[in-house]
Amino acid sequence: xxxxxxxxxxxxxxxxxxxxxxxxxxxxxxxxxxxxxxxxxxxxxxxxxxxxxxxxxxxxxxxxxxxxxxxxxxxxxxxxxxxxxxxxxxxxxxxxxxxxxxxxxxxxxxxxxx
Amino acid sequence: xxxxxxxxxxxxxxxxxxxxxxxxxxxxxxxxxxxxxxxxxxxxxxxxxxxxxxxxxxxxxxxxxxxxxxxxxxxxxxxxxxxxxxxxxxxxxxxxxxxxxxxxxxxxxxxx
Numbered sequence: 001x002x003x004x005x006x007x008x009x010x011x012x013x014x015x016x017x018x019x020x021x022x023x024x025x026x027x028x029x030x031x032x033x034x035x036x037x038x039x040x041x042x043x044x045x046x047x048x049x050x051x052x053x054x055x056x057x058x059x060x061x062x063x064x065x066x067x068x069x070x071x072x073x074x075x076x077x078x079x080x081x082x083x084x085x086x087x088x089x090x091x092x093x094x095x096x097x098x099x100x101x102x103x104x105x106x107x108x109x110x111x112x113x114x
Numbered sequence: 115x116x117x118x119x120x121x122x123x124x125x126x127x128x129x130x131x132x133x134x135x136x137x138x139x140x141x142x143x144x145x146x147x148x149x150x151x152x153x154x155x156x157x158x159x160x161x162x163x164x165x166x167x168x169x170x171x172x173x174x175x176x177x178x179x180x181x182x183x184x185x186x187x188x189x190x191x192x193x194x195x196x197x198x199x200x201x202x203x204x205x206x207x208x209x210x211x212x213x214x215x216x217x218x219x220x221x222x223x224x225x226x
Contacts, residue, residue, distance in 0.1 A: 035216075042201070043158070043216040092157045101146045105157025 001097045002027045006106030013083055013113050020079045021109045023093035028073035033094040033103070034066070043092065049076045083113045118202045118217040125223050132189045134220050136202030139183045144206040147178060147185045152199045152219070161200075162187070189222075197224045 005024045013019050023032060032049040046066055047057040055068040069077045080087050090108045097104050119137040126132045138147070146165055150158035162169060164176040164185065175188040189196055199219040 042218050045215065094157070097160055100160070101163050102148055102150075102160030104160065108155070108157050110155070 001099075001104055002029060002095050004093060004095065004104060004106040006093055006109060008109055009107065010110040011112070013111065015084050015113055017083055018079055018081045019083065019111060020077050021091050021093075023076045023078070023106055025074045025095055027098075029095040030073070031096065032070065032076045034068065034076075034078045035092045035094060035105075037090040037092065037108070039089070046078070046091075049078075080111065083111075085113045087111065088113045118204055120200075120202055120217060120220045122218065123221045123223070125225060126192055127225050128193055129191050132192050132196070132222060132224075134187045134189075134200050134202075134222065135184055136187070136204075136217075137184050138202070138204045141182050141204050142206060145182075145204050146206070147176070147182075148203045149174070149176065149185075149187045150201040150203065150216075152201065158201060158216075192222075192224045194224050194226060196222065198222060 003026045007022045011019055034046040035043045036046055037043045045058050046061045047055045047068055049055045049068050049070040051070045051073050057063060065081055067079045076093060078091060088111055090110050092108045093106045094103045117140060146163055148163040149161045151161050152158040162171055162174050162176045164178050166178050166182060169176045177186040187200060199221050201216050201219040203216060
């Protein structure tokens with residue numbers, strides 16, 4: 001199954017700034033997914049990152065706030081823009097496992113906005 | 115994507131078998147059922163998937179009745195390290211392009 005390297009693992013940022021999270025996969029995958037997990041909550045899908053086309057965002061998430069890049073089949077970035085304390089969450093990327101309907105997840109980026 | 119309902123929390127003791135049931139009354143014909151485990155400060159980890167009847171792997175078993183409106187994750191002889199949040203997901207992984215909608219999950223606490 002694919003192995004995901006996600007960076008940074010954690011960061012503390014000032015409000016109004018932006019943070020870019022990177023997700024590197026050790027194999028080529030068609031789709032990558034970005035999730036948010038607020039403290040004590042379940043995971044919420046932010047968007048699907050497709051190589052060669054714009055990301056598809058879920059209801060409640062917009063490109064201006066969470067721009068996504070997908071330059072090739074092994075890499076994607078998610079930027080959290082103009083951050084506020086409400087953006088403090090864990091952000092995770094995910095890709096299909098291959099050979100099943102399961103998915104593998106990165107270890108997450110714990111973001112704290114002060 | 116079908117909505118899932120799980121107990122919010124469960125307690126168990128080391129060495130016991132734990133069964134976590136998930137309700138998915140609106141499951142569609144093409145939907146599969148998958149279960150994940152999440153430890154604090156980690157991403158979810160895929161445990162098992164199934165469509166109907168029983169599936170077993172080295173970690174767990176998944177029981178799905180004929181009407182598929184529920185499923186039960188069975189963890190044999192749990193240990194303290196099985197303390198985690200367990201998520202049940204239901205969806206047509208082909209037509210929904212692999213999107214996974216996570217429910218609230220079940221927090222399992224294993225006690226010595």
